[in-house]
Amino acid sequence: MSAIDARSGGRGPSRGADPDPDRDPDRDPDPDPDADADRGRGPARDRKSGRSGPRGARALATVLLALSVAACGAPASVRGDAARAAEGFGAALAAGDLPSACALLAPGTREELEDTARQACAQALGEEDLTPGGPVHGTEVFGRQARVLMEDDTVFLSRFDGGWKVVAAGCRPVPDLPYRCTLKGA
C-alpha cells in the first residue's frame, strides 16, 4: 500500500463534521451520462487456490506492518502538495493568469479541453464557467489520486512526474454517480 493513501482535514475553516460531498446538501441532482461513461473496472484480480504453508506468516506480518503504517495517515507534505496545486489553479483563475492555470492541468484534461473548444488552452479555459475554489476544506489522497474539497469547488488531481495536476475542476456531486465536472479529461 502506498504510504500516501490517506485523508485529511482541511487547512481552512471547517465546513462541518462531515466533509464528504456525498452527504453534502449542495447536490446537483442531474446525472451526467458522460461522467458515467468514465466508469470502468479496476485491474482484474489475481485469485487462486492451492495450499500455502506457514512460511506465509512472516510475509503476512510484513504486509500487515506496512498496511498499519499506511493506515496511520499520508505524509502531510503529500496532502499539502495536492492542496497547493488546487489552490494554485484557483489562484491562477482568479488572477486571470490562464496560461499558468493551463500549466496545472493534467495532459488528458488539457487535450480534451483544446480538442473540444478547437482553441489553445488559455483561450478555451477562458470560456469555461469556472470559478476559483477558495480556501481548502479537506484533502484526500489515495495513491496518485487526490480530491481537494474547497469552499466553492471540488477539484480532482493526479500526481505526474511534474507534480500534482488538475484532472477535473468545477465539480459538483451527483448522488450515486461520478461528480459532474465543468472541466475534465475524456
Next chain:
Amino acid sequence: MSAQDGRRAGGVAGFLRDNGLTLAFGTAFLLVLAAQAVAGRAEFNETLAVDGFQQVGLGEYVLSSDFAVDVTENWQSEFLQFFLYVFGTVWLLQRGSPESKEMHKAGVESDEEQRMGDHAQAGSPRWAGTKDWRQAVYSRSLGIVMGALFLLSWLAQSIAGLAAYDGQQLRQLEAPVSWTTYLGSADFWSRSLQNWQSELLAVAAMAILSVYLRQRGSPESKPVGAPHHATGVEG
C-alpha cells in the same frame, strides 16, 4: 517419527534434503509473487494509460494498495481453507479418503488417543502433558493460529482493498468511501467470495478424488494398492 526419519545428514546437502519441501515451495512462492508483481503492474499501467494517468514503476506498484489487495485476498482464503480443514476434519469424515480419519474416530477423541494429560509420553510437547488452560490452548493451537492468520490477512485485504478502491473512485471522479462502507461493498465481497469458493472446491475435490485415485510415493495419497474403502490410510 522412526529412528530412520530422525537421522539427519550434515552439511548443505543434508539441510536441503531435510527441508526440501519448505525450501522448494518457499522459493516458488517468491518467484511467483515477483511474477505476479510484473504482470499486475503491466495490467495496472494499461488501465492508467487508457485513462490518461501517469504510469507507475515496478517499485511503486509493489508498494501500492492495488498490489497489496491482490496478494492479501489470496492469502486470506488460503488460511481460511486450512482453518476450516483443520477444524472440519475433527468431525467430518470421508469414507475411503486419506484426508479423513477412520470412520469411528469422529470428534476430539480421548486423552489417551491424543496422548494428552496423564497419557502424555516422553517426547510429547510440554503443554500436552498439562491439565490446565495450556493444554486447552495447545490442543487447539493449529486451528487457532490458522484462524488468526485468516482474520489478520482478511483485515489486511480490507484495508488495502479500501485504499485501492478509493484510488479507483477518485480516478472515476467519484467520492472515496469509508472502511465500514467498503466492508459492505460488492468489491470487497466479490474479492472474498471468489477466492473462498475456489478453496472449498479444491478441498472437496481432494477429499473425494483421493478415495479412488493414487499418487505413488505421496503421503497425500493412499498406497497404490490400498482398497478404495480404506479410510485414514496415507502412503
